[in-house]
Structures are given as structure tokens and as C-alpha cells.
Amino acid sequence: MCAWLVLLAGCGAREARPAPQHRAPSPFSVMLAQGGRPVPVLNHQAALLRAPFDILVETANPAEGILMNVAFEEELYRAALADDPLSDYFQPGTGMAEEAVVKEQSLFIVGSRAHHYLLHDPAGPVNRYHQVTRVGGRYRCRRSVSELMIQHKTVKLEQTREPALFLVFFLGRSVMGRPMERHRDFVAIRFSAR
16 A cells, blocks of 8 residues: 655646655564574575574564464464464463473474463563574574474474474564454474485
8 A cells, every 4th residue: 555645846736756654663573594594584484404493583672572383284374474363373371381491492383372482581580582682773582493392292303204394473462351463473494305
């Protein structure tokens, strides 16, 4: 949708011009890295080796919790891709119970109705990232992944047989007790052999 600004020029002649569009920076963005190198994410898809990797969340406020769903199924990823509302998926009480300070490099495979709660509270004991670094006026928060928790069993990434992993990130705010979406990002990771 384009907004138009009408300017008066000379003797009542009008010239239509597009109004400048000002966009605030997104609250967060998601990148991937493997072996210390950035991995391109194109059209919300990335190819990774079946080996440890890093999820990098760039944000202005790491204390603002971002919800992350991890699944082998495409249901939530397809909803995000279709720009469907995600608030129904990210309801209170569907979070994963992780340690306040995450040391393990694992992600829980939880289907479409549960999520990890990613945040870093510099004033408190909660850190769900493995590293938080200041980059310019923002923070780059790294969550390292070397294994998956599948039905209460830890499996190294190298041993998984699933062809893909779907990550959906959600930032909301509570309005009358219901989560309302502020921003989303999502990526389908397709595993490749060397």
C-alpha cells in the first residue's frame, strides 16, 4: 500500500508524489551460523550440515523474551509463512521448563503447541542464551545447538535422521491476558550431507 503526498506547485497545479516511508527497525532478527561462519537464510530457508550450529538473535533488548518453537513438523512454519495469526499457538502455559541459566546445547522438539523462552536478564539470574554480545546499538544473542531432546531422549545432531527442523520465533505482548503478536521470524533448516 502506498501513501501519496499532494504538493501545490505554481498556479494551483498539483503533483502527486509518494510520501516517504519510515520503518522502525524490527524488534529482532534471526540468523544462523555453523562452524563459526554465517549461513545464508534465503526465503526463510537454510541448508545446514547435520552438525552443531548456532542460532543468532539480534535484538535491541535481550531482556524482552522471544518465544521459539522447534519442530520436525511444518504446521507452525507454514502458518508463519502464510502470515496466519500465531497468537493461538503461543499461549501462556505452553513454555518449556529449562534451567534459569542454560548450559546444555540442546533444543526440545516440542511440536506446534509448546516453545522455548529466550531471554537474557542482565540484572537477574536468567540467561537462555549461551553468549550475549553488544554489536553497535543492538545485542547479538547466541544459542548453540549440538543435540536435540526427542521424547525425553537426547540425540546428537549427527545422529538425527529427520530431513528438516522448523524454527518459529514470536514476540508478543499481553493484551487483556492474551498474547498479541508484535513480530515474528521463522526458518526451515534443511539438513544436507556434506
